[in-house]
Amino acid sequence: MENLALSVKNLNKYFHEPQTFHVLKDISFDIKKGEFLALTGKSGSGKSTLLYILSTMDTTYEGSLTINGLTLTGKAQNELAAFRNEHIGFVFQFHYLLPEFSALDNVMLPALKLEKKSSEEIEESAMGNLKLLGLEDQALKPANKLSGGQQQRVAIARALINEPTIIMGDEPTGNLDSKNTQIVFDIFRELAKERGQTIIAVTHDDDFAANCDRTLELMDGKLIHQ
Amino acid sequence: MIVNKTNYKIANAHLTSRLKQTLVAILSVTFGISMYIFMNSFMTGVNDTQTGLAFSTLAHIRIYNDIPQDNTNLFADHIDENILVNIRNPKVIQYTEGIKNSEKILNLLDSVPEISGITPQLNINVFFRNGATKVNGMLSGIDVVNEDQLFGTAQYVVEGDWMDLNRRSDGILLGSGLAKKLSLHLNDNVVLTTEDGITKNYKVIGIVETTLASVDNSRAYIRIGFARQLISKNMGYVTDIQVNVKDYDRAVSIAQRIGKITPYKVEPWQEANGQLEAANKLRNIIAVAVSLTILIVAGFGIYNIMNMTVNEKIREIAILKAMGFDGKDIIQIFLTQSVIIGILGGVVGIILGYLVSVLVNHIPFKIASLETLPITYRTKDYIMAFVFGLITTFIAGYLPAKKASQVDPVEIIRG
Ligand SMILES: Nc1ncnc2c1ncn2[C@@H]1O[C@H](COP(=O)(O)OP(=O)(O)OP(=O)(O)O)[C@@H](O)[C@H]1O
Ligand SMILES: [Mg+2]
Numbered sequence: 108m109e110n111l112a113l114s115v116k117n118l119n120k121y122f123h124e125p126q127t128f129h130v131l132k133d134i135s136f137d138i139k140k141g142e143f144l145a146l147t148g149k150s151g152s153g154k155s156t157l158l159y160i161l162s163t164m165d166t167t168y169e170g171s172l173t174i175n176g177l178t179l180t181g182k183a184q185n186e187l188a189a190f191r192n193e194h195i196g197f198v199f200q201f202h203y204l205l206p207e208f209s210a211l212d213n214v215m216l217p218a219l220k221l222e223k224k225s226s227e228e229i230e231e232s233a234m235g236n237l238k239l240l241g242l243e244d245q246a247l248k249p250a251n252k253l254s255g256g257q258q259q260r261v262a263i264a265r266a267l268i269n270e271p272t273i274i275m276g277d278e279p280t281g282n283l284d285s286k287n288t289q290i291v292f293d294i295f296r297e298l299a300k301e302r303g304q305t306i307i308a309v310t311h312d313d314d315f316a317a318n319c320d321r322t323l324e325l326m327d328g329k330l331i332h333q
Numbered sequence: 334m335i336v337n338k339t340n341y342k343i344a345n346a347h348l349t350s351r352l353k354q355t356l357v358a359i360l361s362v363t364f365g366i367s368m369y370i371f372m373n374s375f376m377t378g379v380n381d382t383q384t385g386l387a388f389s390t391l392a393h394i395r396i397y398n399d400i401p402q403d404n405t406n407l408f409a410d411h412i413d414e415n416i417l418v419n420i421r422n423p424k425v426i427q428y429t430e431g432i433k434n435s436e437k438i439l440n441l442l443d444s445v446p447e448i449s450g451i452t453p454q455l456n457i458n459v460f461f462r463n464g465a466t467k468v469n470g471m472l473s474g475i476d477v478v479n480e481d482q483l484f485g486t487a488q489y490v491v492e493g494d495w496m497d498l499n500r501r502s503d504g505i506l507l508g509s510g511l512a513k514k515l516s517l518h519l520n521d522n523v524v525l526t527t528e529d530g531i532t533k534n535y536k537v538i539g540i541v542e543t544t545l546a547s548v549d550n551s552r553a554y555i556r557i558g559f560a561r562q563l564i565s566k567n568m569g570y571v572t573d574i575q576v577n578v579k580d581y582d583r584a585v586s587i588a589q590r591i592g593k594i595t596p597y598k599v600e601p602w603q604e605a606n607g608q609l610e611a612a613n614k615l616r617n618i619i620a621v622a623v624s625l626t627i628l629i630v631a632g633f634g635i636y637n638i639m640n641m642t643v644n645e646k647i648r649e650i651a652i653l654k655a656m657g658f659d660g661k662d663i664i665q666i667f668l669t670q671s672v673i674i675g676i677l678g679g680v681v682g683i684i685l686g687y688l689v690s691v692l693v694n695h696i697p698f699k700i701a702s703l704e705t706l707p708i709t710y711r712t713k714d715y716i717m718a719f720v721f722g723l724i725t726t727f728i729a730g731y732l733p734a735k736k737a738s739q740v741d742p743v744e745i746i747r748g
Contacts (some may be wrong), residue, residue: 146588159743162655162745164655164743166742171555185660185661188659191657192656197529199655203651203652203655204652205652206350206649208346216656217656220339221657224338256409
């Protein structure tokens, strides 16, 4: 299984507050490298919950998670943090940027943390990413002075900066107009095809899902289509 | 702690984005550190003045013949304790008073490196008479040069000249209160009578005023040689040898060592004036207690502000963690902030502490020999204040930083 990007086996997740609730029910699936995948389902079906587990941020689950052939279940928090930094790019459902930094600084941060390139190189590729998303003129604005859609695009640019193996987005185009949605879609498509990066995007947009390589659908915590 | 450049950048952004809170935190450290410096400088100043005043008559170590000792059982150590002894009305028939051969001891003391000054004294209880007025007092036969070197007595001479004692064999210096009681002025005559009934006439060649009642109201000084003549004693006879050491806090241990090589009583000032040492120690305890309390309060201030910062930035902490910053990075980011606050507050606090000290040192306070409130400037206090300040900010900053590092990003991001 050389070219598997991600593999999940018998994943179960419970919430215990306010009462015990079985959110994810025995989910198993594999994703190949370079696949562009949509995750769909009704509101409350468990899409975000699943994505947090895939992103290694949530470690309270049963079952196993393997990314790039590395089993991540049971690893220490600090190890997972380093792994996330290098291999996973994440776009949140609500765009989260650091408000006291400029758009450019926000995009650069994960790369500065990774310390694989000089800050000049990082700045250059961050600028490139912003340009890709049509934000070159907003680069030096503080993040909290940007519109919602602009912030979401900065968050996408940030998710791409370390050229991660997997890019995960929780409704990454939720705040964007159809033109920008198309731009983001094209970027993802290109990354998957040209660089072999794997994309997992939660979406409510049927067109978006229809154009992906594959769709996973959740219903009440069960995987009903893959 | 080597701070990662990126973490430092984030810490710096946090500090500058809430300038007001940062400033308040810095000020609380500044206040704590400056108060620490001021309290300690002031208390040390008071202690130094107090001991300085006391040491204007009291030497660090006094050597004298401590007689008679317990002579109620003259057979002790001589007869087996199983033998019953009955002594009635014991009397000491003869004992040696004073120190006969002071030369030997003085030579011995000269070889002790910790000693900074030695002066022999011959103190005699006498009656001073002027006409019908008769006052009981103490005549000190002193070595003119060494006495002044130890006690700085010459600076307290308000009329006449201390050095004249060396020139006139019938010259006497009187305490100002004593002179007043006897209605005596410079160049008047005073009659002196010893316990053994010897009477001699002296000329008042100076008045001494130390502000210490025990000296001013009952002391008179003559040269030690003339005092020996008065009571017909040999060269080398003294009642006391007064010794000053370089570090008066070490008087006890030095006295112990000297005590082993002389047959006489060697008494450090702490033994003779327990209350003086107790007062010094108590003042030091107060200074340390008050200043540490202030520092701890400042620490609580920082703790509070850093806690607020962590709560305010909790979403950003979650984002940082989601991007792959680990617990150590988060601790670094927040600890860096408190350390910067600590260093800035410390530097300003040192300056402010010095300024407050200087200011207080200029407040008039004309009591006893004081002109202004006393302050002692010691580098040690400044270093200690800075170190304690840093330790406090470090601890106060560590707890919120630790809390920040334990934030669960999913819980925050999920909303
Ligand atoms: N912290 C929590 N404690 C208890 N229940 C939770 C918690 N977070 C989510 N849930 C529940 O788990 C279920 C799945 O939530 P999740 O956020 O994964 O849904 P979703 O599919 O992302 O929905 P949406 O499309 O609206 O974002 C929901 O029923 C939700 O109420
Ligand atoms: Mg969701």
